[in-house]
Amino acid sequence: MAHGHAVKRYSGLMDWLTTVDHKKIGILYLIAGGFFFLVGGLEALLIRIQLWKPLNDFVSADTYNELLTMHGTTMIFLAAMPVIFALMNAIVPLQIGARDVAYPFVNAIGFWTFFFGAVLLNVSWFTGAAPDGGWTAYAPLSGSTFNGDHGMDYYVLGLQIAGIGTLVGGINFLVTIINMRAPGMTFMRMPMFTWSVFITSALILFAFPALTVGLAALMFDRVFDANFFDPSGGGNAVLWEHIFWIFGHPEVYILILPAFGVISEVVSTFSRKRLFGYSSMVFATILIGFLGFMVWAHHMFTTGLGPVANGLFSIATMLIAVPTGIKIFNWLFTLWGGSIKFTAANLFAVGFIPTFVMGGVTGVMLAAAPADFQYHDSYFVVAHFHYVIVGGLVLGLFSGLHYWWPKMFGRMLNEGLAKLTFWTFFIGFHLTFFIQHFLGLMGMPRRIWTYLDGLGFNEMNMISTVGAMLMGLGTIFFLLNVVITAFKPKNAANDPWEDGRTLEWTIPSPAPEYNFKQTPLVRGYDAYWKEKMDGHTEMTPAEPIGSIHMPSPSILPLFMAIGLFITGLGLMYSHGEWGKIAGIEAGFVVGGIGLIITFACMIIRSLIDDHGFHIEPEELQDKGVKA
Amino acid sequence: MNRWQFFRKLAPLLALMVLVLSACGRSDLSTLRPQGPVAEEQFGLMKLAISIMLIVIVVVFAISFYVIIRFRRRPGDKTIPKQVEGNHKLEIIWTVIPIILLIILGVPTIQSVFNLSKDHTKDPDAVKVVVTAHQYWWEFEYPELGIKTAQELVIPKGKTISIEAKSADVLHSFWIPSLAGKIDANPGANVNIMYFSAPKEGVYLGKCAELCGPSHGLMDFKVKSVDESSFDRWTAALQAPTALPSDPAIKEAFVSKCLTCHAVGDQGGPAFPNLTGVGSRETVGGILVNTDDPKYSNEGSTYDNLHRWIEDPSAVKPGTLMPKVDLTQQELDGISKYLSELKLDYEQ
DSSP states (O other): OTTOOOOOOOOHHHHHHHOOOHHHHHHHHHHHHHHHHHHHHHHHHHHHHHTSSTTOOSSOHHHHHHHHHHHHHIIIIIIIHHHHHHHHHHHHHHHTTOSSOSOHHHHHHHHHHHHHHHHHHHHGGGTTOOOOSTTTTOTTTTSTTTOOSSHHHHHHHHHHHHHHHHHHHHHHHHHHHHHOOOTTOOGGGSOHHHHHHHHHHHHHHHHHHHHHHHHHHHHHHHHSOOOSSOGGGTOOHHHHHHHHHHHHHHHHHHHHHHHHHHHHHHHHHHTTSOOTTHHHHHHHHHHHHHHTTSOGGGGOGGGOOOHHHHHHHHHHHHHTHHHHHHHHHHHHHHHTTSOBOOOHHHHHHHHHHHHHHHHHHHHHHHHSHHHHHHHTTBHHHHHHHHHHIIIIIIHHHHHHHHHHHHHHHSSOOOHHHHHHHHHHHHHHHHHHHHHHHHHHHTTOBSSOSOOOTTSSOHHHHHHHHHHHHHHHHHHHHHHHHHHHHHTSOOOOOSSTTSOOOSGGGGSOSSOOTTSOSSOBOOOSSSHHHHHHHTTOSSOOBSSOSOOEEEOOOOSHHHHHHHHHHHHHHHHHTTTTTTOEETTEEHHHHHHHHHHHHHHHHHHHHHHSOOOOEEEOHHHHHHHTOOO | OOHHHHHHHHHHHHHHHHHHHHOOOOTTTOTTSOOSHHHHHHHHHHHHHHHHHHHHHHHHHHHHHHHHHHTBOOTTOOOOOOOOOOOHHHHHHHHHHHHHHHHHHHHHHHHHHHHHTOOOTTOTTSEEEEEEEETTEEEEEETTTTEEEESEEEEETTSOEEEEEEESSSOEEEEETTTEEEEEEOSSSOOEEEEEOOSSOEEEEEEEOSOOSTTGGGOOEEEEEEOHHHHHHHHHHHHSOOOOOSSHHHHHHHHHHTTTTOEETTEEOSSSOOOTTGGGSSEETTTEEEOSSOOSTTEEOHHHHHHHHHHOHHHHSTTOSOOOOOOOHHHHHHHHHHHHTOOOOOOO
């Protein structure tokens, strides 16, 4: 133990609270994201129950607006993003032959800030007022003039804290993918999922600061009575729309690109074929990411930007259809001539392709600004983005989870139950949302608490609600599957699907703490498949067996996030709600204490050297792991 | 698989599609049944886009189904398919064809963008209307005619209506699906313009299309298209003096408790909906439909609707700024009766 340090290694709950291991952080993201997916799903079901008949009063108008706001916010920021991060964490380092991410400590900060931001946002349900200004939080409805209770404060501060987690996570994966690829893994040999995560991380790096700025400005409006967005004080409401969508549109691609990556992997594996047109796939992904920043104003065609802006943004938006079309056809031609095995993971992937196309074509329809004057803010838009986000992203995530479950947990999900999940969820999804296109075209605006009788909306809304119930049932089947699987023995093989093509399938399931006993040498695209075709059973190592340097666990990230949580809570109640302490608002005092906790943790981290620890070769042999 | 069997399986699906499409909604509400040139132009673009997109969908679905059925793995199949890297010819085809389709859609889009942004605010033939959206009601001012009304936009048929839309509080969006697409009503000095016309007489449903608070979904209005002479009679009637309630007690209550916010004729305050001619409007509060033959719970006689609204406004529209005014039962009945009889006689 040449560099040996006495590093405390925890077990049980403390292990999870202090972990900096990307695989465990991935599982934490999955648990938290899965939980919030259930919360958001429950909110969706309440929304659909309220709308199942005209003039219903199942929930009040105020509660309904809280539900729609929290459903959108929860699903985007607290469910979709963390589950994406779960897959990124669990898989990307394995796919590039790395032992961890570039900054394991930062990775833990990313998770905990996300988690406490998410908790802060949901605390609002128990303090009297949840956010109710829509997930887009358009000013001035989201400002203190028209929204005097604390609901939108939770939105602003909760998202700000959760956003820190996403931003540092994105940076971490950029650095990891650039610097930590195994020898021989050039950029153009990277698996498609890693490519999509790379582009997504770049989008996060450029898009999330816009949200941070917007939320900071809105926070100043609400907490310190500034006037960025309130016209009565000289602010500009349209400014918020721009800032929000400059973040918001790239966010859509941040969400969907990883799903594209998952589909590329799954379709290729289960048709036993190389991904068709790999380089054009990479090119298309980059182009989508780039164009994603050029189209934000298509969310604002009715805002009154004038014909030149509307025309330009129409055309720019339509252009995105071209690289997306390339991807669709590349997937179809990957399947073409293949030997397609319909596992549950592949069912989700194959179901994704036509479903996503339906969401894509309505996207092009929405891009035509004059027609968008009719679609905008109607149920047509609701149908469109649910086709893209549920029919695209969620099917993609389900596909990825079923595909990589053995690699994450060492157990195969039950195929029968998984297929049942697919069919109920898939049919339920189309039943819920296909009909909503027509509701929108027939004149039903979105975000309405109820609708009058006799407008011709009744039957379609009823069908939609039935579909939502089916989706709920599908989700229950998935949960059931997870629970049943958890009681099965951990016996998944290294390459449980037998057709694995990439590096993650060369190591045990689940991967050992250090991932690769010896860093593999990558000799081509689809590195493992290439070795298989050359008659090898494992990768050629790129280094002799040696001691492996590991980062040590730390509780500091958890406390940093708790500090920010306290700060957020304090800032909200700084208008006399909690009285004064020594002449200063108690809310500010509490906020200050939170910041002190966070900064103290940062100082501790900066001043105390932590060299990590080493796993020695003898230890590797003892465990008898096959790497 | 027999090809005909495949199509026979698809037939019920197609029949369902046709059924859904034929039920295109109400002609006074649906974007699929346009009643004016602006909505018609937008519907034309929608039809073009839908046709192009149906082609795309059919192609993708056809390839998907073919691939799924044709290339299934047979049990025990251990063969390794040919590892194809790509195909330049195919890749160029599926890059170029979408570009062509987009040009076909893009050119009319741009034409229409400029056509629909025409400014009619200086057009002497157009009827100008300043639309001011409030949390949860619509104010319509005709600056050239010097009149103001609420909830019901009366227009002469066939004439171009030039709209200047703004908001007095939060964002709203002005939408008459069967006549024209929407435009946002922004607060501040951020006025948006649009135009439309209704060649046929009739009542069209208008909606708020931007989340504006609890009663966003109930912020409906009506557009009533009448012939030109009726319109002239309407504008004249709006400016004619309006008699207050004849019963002195009701009059006293009406003046002290209603006219502080509302106006009738030349009396009262301008801050909230102008009530001149409220008895001849199609609805009370935009959503309680006035009819002698009520079918739904939001319908009733004009008197009943007014009574229901005044008795407890926030039970009808949660979050409305109109408070529950402290009225005796007689005052409530009397004011409801007076308002329900406050009609403008302009239609023939």
